[in-house]
Amino acid sequence: MSETPPTVPPNQGPAPSPPAPAAPVFDIKAIVDAFVRVLTRPSEFWASVREQKGFGPPIIFAVVMGLVAGVVGAILAVTGLGMLMGGVGGAIGGVVGVAGIITMPIAYAIGCFIGGGIVYLIALIAGGKADYEQSVRIASYASAVGPIAVVVSFVPLLGIVPSLYGLYLVALGVIAIEVADRRKTFITAGVLAGILVLFQVVGLFTAMAARSAADKLEAQYGEGSQFQRNVKRSTEELRRMSEQMEKAAEEARKNAEK
Numbered sequence: 135m136s137e138t139p140p141t142v143p144p145n146q147g148p149a150p151s152p153p154a155p156a157a158p159v160f161d162i163k164a165i166v167d168a169f170v171r172v173l174t175r176p177s178e179f180w181a182s183v184r185e186q187k188g189f190g191p192p193i194i195f196a197v198v199m200g201l202v203a204g205v206v207g208a209i210l211a212v213t214g215l216g217m218l219m220g221g222v223g224g225a226i227g228g229v230v231g232v233a234g235i236i237t238m239p240i241a242y243a244i245g246c247f248i249g250g251g252i253v254y255l256i257a258l259i260a261g262g263k264a265d266y267e268q269s270v271r272i273a274s275y276a277s278a279v280g281p282i283a284v285v286v287s288f289v290p291l292l293g294i295v296p297s298l299y300g301l302y303l304v305a306l307g308v309i310a311i312e313v314a315d316r317r318k319t320f321i322t323a324g325v326l327a328g329i330l331v332l333f334q335v336v337g338l339f340t341a342m343a344a345r346s347a348a349d350k351l352e353a354q355y356g357e358g359s360q361f362q363r364n365v366k367r368s369t370e371e372l373r374r375m376s377e378q379m380e381k382a383a384e385e386a387r388k389n390a391e392k
Contacts, residue, residue: 165198172278176303180310192274193246200242202281204235249273256322262314272307276300294334301327
């Protein structure tokens with residue numbers, strides 16, 4: 135009697151691999167890597183985040199950029215370096231700088247959604263596949279120029295250079311992620327850049343005019359001015375008249391007592 139051969143189970147193929155662990159929401163190494171790549175290799179960076187989903191990573195990136203910008207601003211203000219470069223110094227500058235550590239991350243987070251709306255409009259004008267989530271992503275990662283802008287913002291006109299580069303990054307992002315027409319995108323970004331430069335120049339001349347007016351007021355009414363000398367002379371004359379009146383009143387009282 136022959137033995138029955140053992141039953142061979144059907145080939146079920148290799149066992150499925152376990153799912154990959156979810157990427158951490160906050161990864162400082164990834165944030166630093168994104169900061170360097172978006173500034174130095176923007177086209178490559180935008181291609182790498184084209185399939186990224188969700189607001190979490192880009193918003194966290196922007197908040198970190200705001201925190202760094204706030205810390206840098208606080209250091210410049212507290213140490214007086216900001217005042218040397220034309221910013222606010224002293225106790226007021228220190229308070230404003232330290233407060234920026236709290237307010238800047240919040241402002242950057244809000245700015246991502248406002249900036250996302252602007253990026254969305256650029257994509258629409260340039261004929262791209264406008265998507266608000268992708269637009270917010272582009273605006274968020276373009277905030278990498280923020281800390282650099284804080285460092286140079288105290289130098290007249292130089293402070294706008296990071297903002298212009300940020301617009302360039304946005305244009306590349308719209309082309310890579312939202313598949314917009316390259317020519318139309320750069321024309322739209324160029325118009326925005328022109329508006330930024332115009333506001334910067336107008337603001338600079340306005341500040342110069344205000345400072346000049348303040349200097350004139352200081353020279354005319356400040357310490358050591360002719361106005362101050364006249365006030366001091368009038369005060370002295372009033373004091374002497376008051377003393378004379380007191381003496382006259384005292385003599386009149388004495389004469390009345392006699």
